[in-house]
Amino acid sequence: MPKLKISRRQMLRGVLGGAAVAVALPPLEAMFNANASAYANGDDLPCRFLTWFFGNGVHLERFEPAEVGPTWSLSEQLAPLANVKDYLSVITGMTNRCEELITHHEGMTAFSGHTMSQVAEDELFSKAGGPTIDQLVADVIGAQSPVKSIQIGISKRPSVMDGGTTLYALSHRGPEQPLYPETNPQKVWQTLFGNFVPRPDDAALRQSILDAVSEDARTLRSQLGVKDRLRLDAHLDSVAALQQKIAAAPPACDIPGIPTETNTDVQGQEPLIAVNDAMNALLAYAFSCDITRVGSVMFMAGAGETVFSDLGQVTSHHDNTHDYPFALPKVHDAVIYTMQRFAALLELLRNTQEIDGTNLLDSTIVYCSSDCSEGWSHSIERQPVILAGHGRNKLVHPGIHYQAAPPPGSAGNLSDVLLTVLKAFDPSATAIGSGAPRSDTPLIGITGPAW
Amino acid sequence: MAACGASDSSGEVETGGAEPEPELVPAPGGVRRLLGRQYIATIDQMLGPAAAAAAEPPRDFPLHDFDAIGAAELSLSDTDIEQYELSAFAVAKAAVQDRAALAQLAPCVAESAPDDACYTQVAQRVGHMAFRRPLEAAELARLAKIGVDARVWGDDDFATGLEYELVAILQSPHFLYVAELGETVQPEGAEPVPYRVLRPNERLTRMSLFFQGRTPSLADLEDVERDGLDDAQAEALAWEMVNAPVARTNLSYFFDELYRLREVAGVAKDTSSFPEFSVQLGETMRAETLRMIATVIWEQDDDALAILDAPFGFVNDELAAVYGVPAPGSQSLVRVDYPPEQGRAGVLGQAAFLSRHAHPAKTSPTRRGLFIQTKVLCFDVPPPPPGVDTSIPEDDGEPKTLREKLQVHMENPDCRACHSLMDPLGFGLEHYDPIGRYRTHEPNGLPIDAQTEVTGLGTYGDAAGLGSLLRDHPLVSNCMVRNIVRNGLGHIESEGEEATLDYLDETWVANGRNMRELLVHIATSQLFSRVGEPK
Numbered sequence: 001m002p003k004l005k006i007s008r009r010q011m012l013r014g015v016l017g018g019a020a021v022a023v024a025l026p027p028l029e030a031m032f033n034a035n036a037s038a039y040a041n042g043d044d045l046p047c048r049f050l051t052w053f054f055g056n057g058v059h060l061e062r063f064e065p066a067e068v069g070p071t072w073s074l075s076e077q078l079a080p081l082a083n084v085k086d087y088l089s090v091i092t093g094m095t096n097r098c099e100e101l102i103t104h105h106e107g108m109t110a111f112s113g114h115t116m117s118q119v120a121e122d123e124l125f126s127k128a129g130g131p132t133i134d135q136l137v138a139d140v141i142g143a144q145s146p147v148k149s150i151q152i153g154i155s156k157r158p159s160v161m162d163g164g165t166t167l168y169a170l171s172h173r174g175p176e177q178p179l180y181p182e183t184n185p186q187k188v189w190q191t192l193f194g195n196f197v198p199r200p201d202d203a204a205l206r207q208s209i210l211d212a213v214s215e216d217a218r219t220l221r222s223q224l225g226v227k228d229r230l231r232l233d234a235h236l237d238s239v240a241a242l243q244q245k246i247a248a249a250p251p252a253c254d255i256p257g258i259p260t261e262t263n264t265d266v267q268g269q270e271p272l273i274a275v276n277d278a279m280n281a282l283l284a285y286a287f288s289c290d291i292t293r294v295g296s297v298m299f300m301a302g303a304g305e306t307v308f309s310d311l312g313q314v315t316s317h318h319d320n321t322h323d324y325p326f327a328l329p330k331v332h333d334a335v336i337y338t339m340q341r342f343a344a345l346l347e348l349l350r351n352t353q354e355i356d357g358t359n360l361l362d363s364t365i366v367y368c369s370s371d372c373s374e375g376w377s378h379s380i381e382r383q384p385v386i387l388a389g390h391g392r393n394k395l396v397h398p399g400i401h402y403q404a405a406p407p408p409g410s411a412g413n414l415s416d417v418l419l420t421v422l423k424a425f426d427p428s429a430t431a432i433g434s435g436a437p438r439s440d441t442p443l444i445g446i447t448g449p450a451w
Numbered sequence: 452m453a454a455c456g457a458s459d460s461s462g463e464v465e466t467g468g469a470e471p472e473p474e475l476v477p478a479p480g481g482v483r484r485l486l487g488r489q490y491i492a493t494i495d496q497m498l499g500p501a502a503a504a505a506a507e508p509p510r511d512f513p514l515h516d517f518d519a520i521g522a523a524e525l526s527l528s529d530t531d532i533e534q535y536e537l538s539a540f541a542v543a544k545a546a547v548q549d550r551a552a553l554a555q556l557a558p559c560v561a562e563s564a565p566d567d568a569c570y571t572q573v574a575q576r577v578g579h580m581a582f583r584r585p586l587e588a589a590e591l592a593r594l595a596k597i598g599v600d601a602r603v604w605g606d607d608d609f610a611t612g613l614e615y616e617l618v619a620i621l622q623s624p625h626f627l628y629v630a631e632l633g634e635t636v637q638p639e640g641a642e643p644v645p646y647r648v649l650r651p652n653e654r655l656t657r658m659s660l661f662f663q664g665r666t667p668s669l670a671d672l673e674d675v676e677r678d679g680l681d682d683a684q685a686e687a688l689a690w691e692m693v694n695a696p697v698a699r700t701n702l703s704y705f706f707d708e709l710y711r712l713r714e715v716a717g718v719a720k721d722t723s724s725f726p727e728f729s730v731q732l733g734e735t736m737r738a739e740t741l742r743m744i745a746t747v748i749w750e751q752d753d754d755a756l757a758i759l760d761a762p763f764g765f766v767n768d769e770l771a772a773v774y775g776v777p778a779p780g781s782q783s784l785v786r787v788d789y790p791p792e793q794g795r796a797g798v799l800g801q802a803a804f805l806s807r808h809a810h811p812a813k814t815s816p817t818r819r820g821l822f823i824q825t826k827v828l829c830f831d832v833p834p835p836p837p838g839v840d841t842s843i844p845e846d847d848g849e850p851k852t853l854r855e856k857l858q859v860h861m862e863n864p865d866c867r868a869c870h871s872l873m874d875p876l877g878f879g880l881e882h883y884d885p886i887g888r889y890r891t892h893e894p895n896g897l898p899i900d901a902q903t904e905v906t907g908l909g910t911y912g913d914a915a916g917l918g919s920l921l922r923d924h925p926l927v928s929n930c931m932v933r934n935i936v937r938n939g940l941g942h943i944e945s946e947g948e949e950a951t952l953d954y955l956d957e958t959w960v961a962n963g964r965n966m967r968e969l970l971v972h973i974a975t976s977q978l979f980s981r982v983g984e985p986k
Contacts, residue, residue: 102834103834103835121831121833122825122831122833123515123825123831123834124834125515151530156717157717157719160714160718160807161818163514163516164514165512165514165525168512173526174526176524176525176526177525177526177528178525178528179528179530180528190533190537191530191533194537202604202615204604205600205601206536208600209597209615209618209619210536212593212594212597212623213619213622213623215593216625220482220625220628220630223632223985224481224482224632224985225479225481225984225985225986226986227481227524227986228481228482228985228986230526231482231526232482232624234526234527234528235526235527235532237529238529238531238532238533239532241529241532242529242533242536245533265730267729268719268720268722268728268729268730305719307811314720314721314722314723314811314812315719315721315810315811315812316719316811319719319810319811
């Protein structure tokens with residue numbers, strides 16, 4: 001990655017003195033207040049948020065750490081995360097209180113606190129029940145960076161048996177607003193950096209065109225019914241976001257070169273490691289340059305048909321979880337492999353320094369879970385969550401193993417973790433979700449001194 | 452007030468339906484987004500092939516297996532809006548560079564030194580075609596101003612102004628979303644009716660998307676705006692459209708989605724057992740099924756449901772090896788009759804369907820049976836109860852065939868109700884392995900027993916037997932009609948549409964199940980002239 005280069009001209013356009021223009025500049029010493037705890041103009045130092053997802057669950061007896069509390073040690077399936085262990089909190093034994101059970105779909109309630117909606121009687125179909133946590137956080141902090149949030153996918157093999165939107169996107173703004181993951185690193189690059197590639201300065205023309213587009217959307221909207229008005233509202237929001245992006249000054253960082261990786265299969269095999277690495281690099285760079293502060297990574301889709309060919313496997317992960325117990329070793333190997341990919345992201349964030357002496361994992365919170373606790377039973381009891389990073393001491397650091405109840409049962413409400421994370425970005429939040437999975441009780445035990 | 456020229460008489464159909472068309476209570480109207488391929492095809496006609504080649508709309512995501520339903524229900528995202536802007540610039544650049552098609556619409560662009568009035572002409576002509584209606588004065592002025600402003604910014608270059616004006620048109624929601632709002636009808640002195648009548652341009656657009664996969668030409672739009680579009684005119688137009696070559700291409704997209712053919716190349720297969728399976732082979736399998744369907748429907752032009760038991764296919768050398776037929780010595784597809792001893796016939800006997808609905812190393816009678824129930828018979832099968840262990844028992848020392856192992860579905864009362872609807876159907880296809888190859892024995896050496904009896908369908912032991920039973924089953928033609936309408940209109944059928952769908956099916960069957968006739972009948976029914984309140 002090229003080093004951050006800051007030109008004199010760009011320094012002069014900085015946030016000193018509270019300039020109105022949104023600028024993506026890495027912080028310089030002079031910009032901090034006396035304690036280096038905030039920008040000179042009072043803005044908080046950026047915190048970032050990521051969700052991370054893999055389908056088909058884990059094997060609880062090899063995943064859950066044995067010891068509870070601060071003196072916990074890594075289990076077999078968490079061992080790949082050894083290099084970032086201090087940054088991890090693991091939450092086990094909690095109940096996902098989703099009100100509908102159709103297999104896999106209900107696991108996604110762990111990312112929103114809502115039961116899925118439009119569950120069909122006659123097919124494995126549902127839509128998201130409400131906005132996911134990353135979009136709630138993006139609504140709070142997204143306006144502070146040119147890109148409100150980014151949706152990334154690694155494996156391109158979704159479920160072959162399910163319908164709707166719940167399992168196919170990790171980010172949702174609502175039942176009719178899935179934000180599908182982008183699995184091509186070049187397109188992710190385009191979303192993050194493409195707008196800053198120098199071009200003839202036609203910003204004013206683009207803006208007036210988008211103004212006209214918005215006017216057309218409002219005219220059309222006025223003729224429509226309730227459902228379609230929501231779609232035109234989403235269209236208007238997206239146009240406004242693009243207009244803000246066009247108005248944003250280019251970042252002080254060098255624009256990274258477009259990645260060569262396109263996530264194209266070789267003899268039917270997905271280049272999972274290369275794509276994961278490329279996406280991680282884009283995320284770390286985007287965080288450093290403050291291009292975005294929120295993202296979601298769908299490593300594999302819900303009930304996904306990913307084949308772990310790097311492990312010599314030829315059957316899909318979902319199939320393996322239903323070849324119980326004979327394919328258990330393959331499932332275990334795949335969980336280890338998945339945790340290795342997760343570790344690669346966390347290690348890169350940890351290894352990316354910022355000028356205030358923190359690293360990106362210090363200033364980020366990552367929320368990781370699956371679509372069930374174990375794939376063969378589809379159970380959502382004891383559905384585990386891994387939290388990584390502490391978001392500038394909003395979460396306890398070093399992390400702990402929080403166990404709501406010892407095996408085999410489960411207790412509590414998994415959405416408590418979601419609320420805790422939401423409040424790390426929006427202290428005024430009092431509840432998250434709806435219905436049985438709704439929570440208004442954050443999990444104090446995992447919070448840090450700054451929460 | 453009915454739109455000028457529109458009529459909504461339900462009358463007897465000339466093609467020989469004995470009953471009059473039932474009164475349709477239509478599904479809600481509203482807006483449907485153009486699919487990517489429709490966006491491209493429309494640009495091709497509007498701005499030419501170079502512009503179409505440059506187009507890069509955002510991806511479509513299906514609901515209920517059809518992209519059109521996703522496009523009718525789901526919202527766009529930030530990245531989609533950005534992608535439309537990128538695409539608009541690429542298209543506009545290409546359209547300005549090669550102006551032949553654009554000049555057909557707006558001749559002034561081909562002049563040596565067009566002035567600002569040309570921007571107004573472009574707004575009028577291109578805008579009219581893109582928005583599918585004449586533009587208001589304010590809209591024309593706004594677009595022309597964008598052209599002028601861009602010209603000035605671009606050092607007085609007319610082409611630059613043209614480019615930005617096209618960019619504006621291509622991003623407008625009036626282009627991207629197809630409005631199907633209709634007008635309210637108030638019969639004199641009578642009860643208000645539970646539907647609106649589509650305006651002529653809306654009805655024309657619906658027909659154009661249905662047959663041609665794009666929005667209408669400017670000439671056709673102007674015709675219906677001037678003369679209206681009554682039932683007789685619609686019927687004449689429908690026949691013209693169904694007989695045009697592009698109708699064949701467009702219908703193939705429907706079958707591509709219905710039979711999940713787009714997914715064949717990406718399905719995971721155990722490459723140690725099936726080293727020949729590859730992305731390329733999967734695409735060939737897809738192409739074979741589409742070619743067979745096109746041959747039956749357009750060349751044979753007789754009973755469309757012969758796609759279920761046609762005894763022939765199309766192979767290149769690679770696919771020939773899967774079917775165990777002599778290699779034709781060709782990379783492109785050559786027609787072949789399947790060997791009779793394989794009992795192979797129809798879509799369900801072809802490698803594409805058989806591969807897509809199987810596991811990487813094992814067949815799946817359940818998946819194949821589920822597809823037949825839900826997509827060929829349109830019969831709903833509930834999902835498995837949560838918490839149930841869905842693993843297939845492995846060998847316990849005593850070798851068993853897959854069929855024998857699946858008996859546990861029938862013995863377990865939790866499983867039986869639904870699995871009895873799926874597994875017996877799939878057992879009849881057990882002679883076709885996970886990539887569709889014919890086999891008499893399983894890999895463990897046990898002989899396969901594929902004789903099966905399905906309540907309400909009959910007895911068979913191969914794809915040909917299954918296909919011929921399905922072909923004449925009343926639920927199958929009905930289901931085909933439903934699927935065509937779901938894809939054509941972008942929604943799952945509602946209560947008020949049931950009678951009309953049944954009527955279309957009955958007429959279709961009574962008249963020999965010709966596809967052209969069905970498509971015309973659908974497009975001239977009240978499904979295409981009425982719409983409910985906007986959703």
